[in-house]
Amino acid sequence: MNIRAATAADSAAISQLLTESWGSHIAVAHGVAYDATTLPAIVAEEDVRLVGLLTYNLKDQELEVVTIDAPTQHRGVGTALLDAATEVARAAGAHRLWLITTNDNLDALRFYQRRGLRIVDVRPGAVDESRKLKPSIPSTGAYGIPLHDELVLELLIGQHRHL
Ligand SMILES: CC(C)(COP(=O)(O)OP(=O)(O)OC[C@H]1O[C@@H](n2cnc3c(N)ncnc32)[C@H](O)[C@@H]1OP(=O)(O)O)[C@@H](O)C(=O)NCCC(=O)NCCS
Numbered sequence: 001m002n003i004r005a006a007t008a009a010d011s012a013a014i015s016q017l018l019t020e021s022w023g024s025h026i027a028v029a030h031g032v033a034y035d036a037t038t039l040p041a042i043v044a045e046e047d048v049r050l051v052g053l054l055t056y057n058l059k060d061q062e063l064e065v066v067t068i069d070a071p072t073q074h075r076g077v078g079t080a081l082l083d084a085a086t087e088v089a090r091a092a093g094a095h096r097l098w099l100i101t102t103n104d105n106l107d108a109l110r111f112y113q114r115r116g117l118r119i120v121d122v123r124p125g126a127v128d129e130s131r132k133l134k135p136s137i138p139s140t141g142a143y144g145i146p147l148h149d150e151l152v153l154e155l156l157i158g159q160h161r162h163l
Contacts, residue, residue, distance in 0.1 A: 029066070
């Protein structure tokens with residue numbers, strides 16, 4: 001598996017992966033609608049095929065992971081993408097990597113916490129607000145859990161975290 005920064009040549013494959021994973025390349029979180037195809041991205045590829053994608057927004061010395069997807073799960077792709085994003089943040093002098101997940105995404109919560117991220121905020125009803133901007137967000141999420149809330153997780157860069 002090769003992990004690298006995305007280039008313009010990846011844009012069609014990136015758009016397709018985002019649409020397959022999320023129904024659209026528009027990601028809505030904390031009241032902001034991002035066109036994820038316009039964000040800087042890290043890709044994982046295997047035999048020139050895209051097997052993972054992370055998009056991010058670097059702002060005010062913080063790196064927000066806007067989307068992270070490993071369509072074929074449990075093969076280390078997500079870990080490699082998150083490690084690469086942490087390196088991008090560190091190289092840019094960012095002090096924090098952060099992201100939003102949703103209350104139903106128990107697999108992602110396990111994944112992030114096992115990799116040192118901490119839950120630093122819970123926003124009840126924030127997904128219900130996002131649904132007004134993006135009506136295709138379902139009302140029921142993973143494991144049949146009603147989808148309502150955002151959880152904010154962060155990794156402080158350059159500090160030892162207890163895993
Ligand atoms: C969350 C996500 C990015 C993680 O990527 P991934 O490539 O599956 O992650 P990895 O393979 O690096 O690690 C996944 C975990 O699965 C475990 N695993 C390995 N084989 C497994 C199996 N057969 N069954 C269950 N878990 C397994 C790994 O050991 C690891 O667990 P750990 O935390 O105990 O170490 C990915 O699952 C995904 O794309 N999910 C859907 C989109 C999504 O929800 N994105 C996050 C939005 S906030």
